[in-house]
Amino acid sequence: MASVSQVSTPSTDATLASLWGALEPVGRVDGGGYRRFAWTSEDATLREWFAGEAAARGLEVVEDRAGNLWAWWGDPDGPAGPGVVLGSHLDSVPDGGAFDGPLGVVSAFAALDAYRAGGHTPARPVGIACFADEEGARFGVACAGSRLLTGALTPERALALQGDDGATLADALRATGRDPGGLGPDPDALRRVGAFVELHIEQGRDLVELGHPVAVGAGVWPHGRWRVRLPGQANHAGTTRLEDRLDPMLALAALVLELRRAAGRHRALATCGKVRVHPNAVNAIPAEVLAWLDIRAEVDPAVSAVVGEVETLVAAHGGEIREESRTAPTTFPTALVRRLAGLLGEVPVLTTGAGHDAGILAEAGVPAAMLFVRNPTGVSHAPSEHAEWADCVAGAEALATVLADLAGEGEGAGAGGDGGAGEGGQAGGGDGDRRGQAGGGDGDRRGQAGGGDGGRP
Numbered sequence: 001m002a003s004v005s006q007v008s009t010p011s012t013d014a015t016l017a018s019l020w021g022a023l024e025p026v027g028r029v030d031g032g033g034y035r036r037f038a039w040t041s042e043d044a045t046l047r048e049w050f051a052g053e054a055a056a057r058g059l060e061v062v063e064d065r066a067g068n069l070w071a072w073w074g075d076p077d078g079p080a081g082p083g084v085v086l087g088s089h090l091d092s093v094p095d096g097g098a099f100d101g102p103l104g105v106v107s108a109f110a111a112l113d114a115y116r117a118g119g120h121t122p123a124r125p126v127g128i129a130c131f132a133d134e135e136g137a138r139f140g141v142a143c144a145g146s147r148l149l150t151g152a153l154t155p156e157r158a159l160a161l162q163g164d165d166g167a168t169l170a171d172a173l174r175a176t177g178r179d180p181g182g183l184g185p186d187p188d189a190l191r192r193v194g195a196f197v198e199l200h201i202e203q204g205r206d207l208v209e210l211g212h213p214v215a216v217g218a219g220v221w222p223h224g225r226w227r228v229r230l231p232g233q234a235n236h237a238g239t240t241r242l243e244d245r246l247d248p249m250l251a252l253a254a255l256v257l258e259l260r261r262a263a264g265r266h267r268a269l270a271t272c273g274k275v276r277v278h279p280n281a282v283n284a285i286p287a288e289v290l291a292w293l294d295i296r297a298e299v300d301p302a303v304s305a306v307v308g309e310v311e312t313l314v315a316a317h318g319g320e321i322r323e324e325s326r327t328a329p330t331t332f333p334t335a336l337v338r339r340l341a342g343l344l345g346e347v348p349v350l351t352t353g354a355g356h357d358a359g360i361l362a363e364a365g366v367p368a369a370m371l372f373v374r375n376p377t378g379v380s381h382a383p384s385e386h387a388e389w390a391d392c393v394a395g396a397e398a399l400a401t402v403l404a405d406l407a408g409e410g411e412g413a414g415a416g417g418d419g420g421a422g423e424g425g426q427a428g429g430g431d432g433d434r435r436g437q438a439g440g441g442d443g444d445r446r447g448q449a450g451g452g453d454g455g456r457p
């Protein structure tokens with residue numbers, strides 16, 4: 001851990017513990033997991049917590065047009081902007097763990113505190129972000145807040161998304177007192193982000209095998225979600241002859257097995273973790289089955305190949321398959337990844353099959369990267385998800401080290417800085433500012449994304 005603890009104060013541990021303790025009871029359910037879904041009362045409590053912690057540090061909280069929260073130290077629209085942003089999300093999957101998301105937000109606050117306690121004054125504004133509805137647990141689209149922000153998800157489509165309770169996103173926003181008509185891409189909010197670093201619990205066991213508490217994330221695998229509808233014919237379980245049945249459960253069984261086989265053939269990961277059976281009665285042949293598929297792979301053609309094979313099977317059963325979300329492979333800017341790895345003492349550099357807001361921002365041209373904190377079991381999206389406390393502290397300290405480097409040294413936050421804080425963090429870099437160096441160079445996606453990527457607002 002000493003290798004990643006270049007900016008540290010005795011209080012990082014205590015700060016992290018206090019932040020963590022306040023969040024722990026919110027949305028906790030029997031069995032120890034969490035249900036923190038977007039735009040619910042639990043979500044409102046988490047947002048209030050975020051705003052309270054920001055206010056306690058004198059940060060200005062802004063909600064963008066996509067519902068994401070930003071807490072700023074210094075003016076990202078001023079001459080020293082754009083800023084360096086740390087953060088993650090606070091929502092969870094159904095019965096999710098405590099760490100996925102919240103660890104990145106509490107670590108961001110703890111890193112800011114450690115940085116300030118070290119007597120630093122940033123050359124550029126510093127922000128902490130809390131992204132809305134990252135898991136897509138309620139409305140089915142992962143990273144909905146960051147996708148809306150960048151324009152990768154249109155407000156028209158987002159507002160019509162419907163949760164299991166029948167409420168659409170538009171209904172849910174109205175219930176919180178927000179105007180659904182205001183939802184949409186927010187290029188101004190995006191422009192304020194000169195660099196984004198998201199700390200996250202590792203969702204695998206690479207760091208256990210490598211013997212390190214912290215890694216730098218180099219990229220996100222391509223992934224997507226599909227909704228399958230398999231039609232049947234409702235009938236009596238006790239009087240309908242087997243040969244007369246149109247039973248969509250058999251199609252579902254074939255689908256799940258074929259999904260697994262196709263994933264194996266194409267070196268992909270595929271999961272059918274959610275189904276809805278109508279009418280869901282013990283003594284009735286179902287009228288319809290809905291199933292959701294999650295497919296990921298290291299390379300995009302493998303994802304397409306699995307989808308293609310599943311499509312054929314679904315069509316053979318008279319069903320339909322519809323893409324709900326699809327994300328291309330994301331490679332974080334190589335120079336930024338190398339820089340972070342070097343700063344932290346040559347820690348491991350990993351890619352991940354899990355989607356993250358940092359990936360969505362990177363696709364939109366923001367220089368973004370991630371830090372991963374060791375997960376002893378590799379389990380995630382489940383109540384037993386865990387990270388050792390010492391590793392969490394090492395992660396927060398690593399994030400403080402990253403912050404100190406990316407924020408630079410200036411005379412005052414948002415006050416013009418050291419003269420090195422030029423424009424262009426978003427514009428493709430190469431103008432000599434630190435963000436240009438951090439995000440620029442070979443493999444810099446900003447140049448690609450800035451060249452007319454359809455996902456960019």
Ligand SMILES: [Zn+2]
Pocket residue numbers: 089100101134200
């Ligand atoms: Zn997450």
